[in-house]
Amino acid sequence: MTSTHPPRTRLHPFVQFRDRSRLVHLPALDGLRGAAVVVVVLFHGNWSWVRGGFLGVSLFFTLSGFLITSLLITEYDGTASLSLGSFWARRFRRLLPAAWLTIAVTVVLASALSAFGSQDRGDAIASLLNVANWRFLATGSSYNDLFSTPSPFRHFWSLAIEEQAYVALPVLVWVALRVSRGSLSVLASVLGVLLSLSMWTTLTADSVDRVYYGTITRSAEILIGALLAAMVAHPKTRVHLLRRWVLRSVVVVAGVVSLVGFLVACVRVEVGSAFVLKGGLVLIAVGSAALILNAAMGIGIIGFIFEWRPLRWLGGISYGVYLFHWPLFALLTERRTGLGHFPRFVVLVALTLVLAVLSSRHVEIPMRRRRFPKPALPTMASAAAVIVVVLALIMPTTTSLVFDAEAASAQLDTLVMGSLPAATSGESGTSADGSPGEGLSELAAAQAQREAERAPAIMHFGDSVALSMAFPLAAWAVETQGGFFLGGDTTIGCGIGRGGYERSFGVVPRRAECDNWPQRWYPITDVDGLDIAMVHTGQWELVDRRIPLGMNHTVVGEDAALLSTPVPTQIDEVWRNVGDQIYDDYLLAELSAAQELLSRRGALVLWVNLPYYSNLDSESFNANLRLSHDPARVDAFNAVLERLTAKFPDTSRLLDLHTYMADKTDDTSLRADGSHFNKEGAESVALEFLGPELLRLWRDWRAPQLGLDGDR
Template identity: 35%
Template sequence: MTTPRFAHQPALDGLRGLAVLAVLAFHLRWSAASGGFLGVSFFFTLSGFLITSLLLAEHAGSGRLDLKAFYARRIRRLLPGQLLCLALAMVVVLARPEVYPGRRLASDAGWAASQLFNWHLLGDHRTYADLFGRQTSPLEHFWSLAVEEQIYLVFPVLMALFLARPAARKVGVAVLTLVIVVPTLLAGQVTGNTAYLATQFRMTEFAVGVAAALLLARWIRQGGAPPLVTAIKGPAGVVAGAALVAVVVATTLGSTWVYRGGLTAVAAAGAVVLLGTAGATRGPARLLAAAPLRQVGLVSYGLYLYHWPVFLTVDTFDWGRGAAGAVVKLVTTGLLAAASFHLLEQPVRRRRPLAGRRAVAVAVAGAALLVGVVVTADAAPQVVTATEQIDPEAAEAVGLTTSTVATAGGSTTLPAAGGPAVPVLPTVLLVGDSTAASLGAGLVQAAAADPGGTGRITVNASGACGLVRGGDYQDEVLNSALKMTCPALIWQDAPAVTSASRPMFVVVLVSLPDTWERSWDGGATWADPAESEEFRTRLATDYAEFAATMVEAGAGCVLFLRPPVARVDLGDGLAPERSFTDGSQEVVAAVVDDVAADPQVGWVDFGGDYETGRIHAEDGDRPDGIHFSLGAAQRLGDEWFWPLMGSLAAAGACPDGPV
């Protein structure tokens, strides 16, 4: 093999710069970069291309791969910046707790440092769309770094094995083909969240970059690409690049094609761009190598690392989401990335001592990380907006199991073996949106405080999830939840839990999602319940079908809670959200009233009782005007919900109105 040493190529730095700028623009919510998250996909492909090229060059020069040296280089390249970012996140949360009011940052930091953050997100049922919601971790973006590090851990070893013998190289090509083809075909069989976050699916993009590097190495060994390829690879790279730009502009988080094998297509286009750019010095390659873009590419790692904590921090200010906020975000991120590159990353990478101020800066960062872990380790969430944010120990202690089987419409006792019947505590599955999750967190805490005398509950709720199916929301982040999270959560998980545990009550609380404007014709027209007959028809159909599905699955009673008035900031303080003033909530209430004609379906005017004082309410119960604080939700559990459930269980019937 005569592959020469792989030389640094400025044009590739320019491509790296464009990719990170796409990600930043996406996180700034610029509409022209609604698909900017695909910049991460290009990073995966570029990483596969560069790492493979470097390993091939090393093997060509020495006949072997020094894996110890490879991993040492990776650690020196990646770890310093990551540690500084972890410290920055800790400092940010300590200085402005509103940046991250809810999760235990110490846990996130541990997963981030262990390079397993993508699996942490999957285990917590967090989606990529959660980046733009409340409770967003300043370390959420570490998922992609984790994917790369997991691949880096295995890939060089495989390369060493496949390069050891010529015969093994054919096996390597076969394995590479399988790594590209199989996950692409299987992506449509899993949830969009799994297809986006799981390593076994994202390694495909890396593998496409590997294939591009192997192809380029083959051309070099043969003295050049075939004449036809030489003639078209430059123009093909331009066309592929233009296609990627178009995709970034037109794609959104809710575009289902992305999660159904589309990421492989993006990677293939990226590979064509790389092959058309590598080694070129004129045309587009010259533009990509221009100093400004190249400098952005050189510090792209730092830009990616530090931008998310910075963006979240700026968002907490009143001006943070406007044009001024965008400028502050970009300037601050750029300064941090440049300082990190020159004062920390490069000295460590080149094994230069961190003298003077650099040593002090690194020491301070390390100390801040340690202090931050200690201070935040036991920080309890104050507001919960998704099921996975609920205290896992409490949730497990009082969650539904197959041993909790009972029905509200029949007997409320179960016979003890060989003895008299014993009272059965109410068993509840709570389903709904982020308001349901915030209430459910406190209901779980209340039950856990008295597990033998309260009841059992499982919460199945997440932001933007209602019962009305299909269509599109206008907000792309909410739209991604509508497509990626809600269908499985509401229409698969809830029936499955009900079938397995047969709860007395399936309690439904949806405050806003089923009143938001929605389009079922690709955005040509938009409808809301107050104005659209089609929307009202869908509302009635889906609510009735959900109730029937839960009853058929084994629920004793499907109980709808009318929500309290949600209040949002309209610029001059909190005011009732649109649906509470335009008639949309009344439409939903009328639908629920109709569905409750079934004796196993009922409703309770939770919102009315809460607003009028029949249920004890306090100032500060809902810090943002919508979601209950954990303390308020637990108080509601103690004083209202669990006593109500106990009385309903004793009565053995579904209520239909005030109780």
């Protein structure tokens, strides 16, 4: 008798994949999940040889699209309809309790470590509401994730996208099948059209953040999985794939090529690279589809690899591993644990596995099967999680040792500034033509002395380090009456050098909001009476750069009007950094342009030099940004500032924070993350040094203009 089964009995489950009321379990797909979560954990472990480990999330997206669509098609075949309510209830029961538990554990742990700030509060709320990706997209998370201590809720962006897909995709499948009376061809066509729209959105996106966090841009990966499910949904298609040697061979070769390509991408591709920005995630999803098909069919080397029992076991708890690993990595830093990179990684992975197993056994599986032990642990855990999270969200946040950019901005916005002081003689910040001479009357001399000692009007410019100092500096000005703080402009993640590319969050072009500082700074400094423009920047000048060539650096014309200065498109092919003569000359020209803009109305420009950075929290930085902590680069940047102030001796001075911080580099009470000043540290530095020093520099600069001794 001739057998009607496929030639290898272990392939039979694929043929029967959706011939029953429920999907047949395919073990190799668990192994695929396990492999995906391994590369994600390695990536978050900050291993430099897994720069592209974030692509494991892309594999998860495509696999989810495949399984969910297969499940929906199976239900429609059996009932000629879809119970969307039942589907959503099953999905939410499967995913939400463990997610809520993770959020609760994270809130408790962060609060215990004094690391739960107002920014984390917003992240937690967004995670609860499954809109974390929109939250991070709106707040520019790519910068905060890498430069300051990252949010322990960061990984919820991908879960938010999946939940959004679980709401939209079933409706789409139901409408397509209902209108077409179950036609898989129509469903595949609809999915293909939506895939094209998603790809177009990706190719026209203006930033890596939008590509990475956007629901529409990332839906392409899910749609490719859904399209694969529609293409192999018919049993005859699956039989042909298994029995026809040519088709099997094509699938096997595609799987091997995809596996090799995926591994290479995990080693070489960076988040902010042109590969990601120009549609590379779609290519990864196509390769993921080939891997999924191989694993589902159980053929060739791919089927063998992903049926390996340890990978299958890990895949079974992959959801819990993904949920718990990142909060542990983000909060239990080297500084807090006292462990080095490798031992800390081993300990946190072990702790992650324990939590994932407990979550799977006592929360996820019972909730999914509705088989609750007594007492009903899953229900209790979910209820406790919700209670803890709600309490954390309504209670005041703890005082965090970590710089909180969102809180700093809000705090600065609430400060009530004083009005500009009226100058007693001449125009503030300018040389008076009638400077007092030897024959001044006592009254004139007294007026000159009062003018020299009056409180200056101050504006503050720079990056996030400047932002961390802004409110304490303003508070110093108000409390000591040492100055009038008029605000300024601080832009997170931005330096002054415009154009070209940088190695930071991958290889990325300089952002438009960074390059348009002349357009922002010109109008706010176009006022009479501004005495001091203090510039506190540098971190983003220390990263590797490919700089623009032949650039016109001038931003202000002879009539003090702002000029249109488009950055040229010709970019240096060589990666350079501060300390390279060509780069230093470029940077000096850019800083000079800022100097001329800020001093055009007579203000003194104070350039704050850089202290050395501490590496206490080095695991919070990727390999590219860690280079900016190199003391040699700090010294080279400070040398450029010295050249700048020597070039403009009449309108600039160097404020030497570097020397003040020389014996405080590793003082965590000042800079918990080794870079930004935390609240108490910033207040201390502003009160003890920055405020008094800027006042001394300004008065010494003003004294000769008023005919006074600089020491008076």
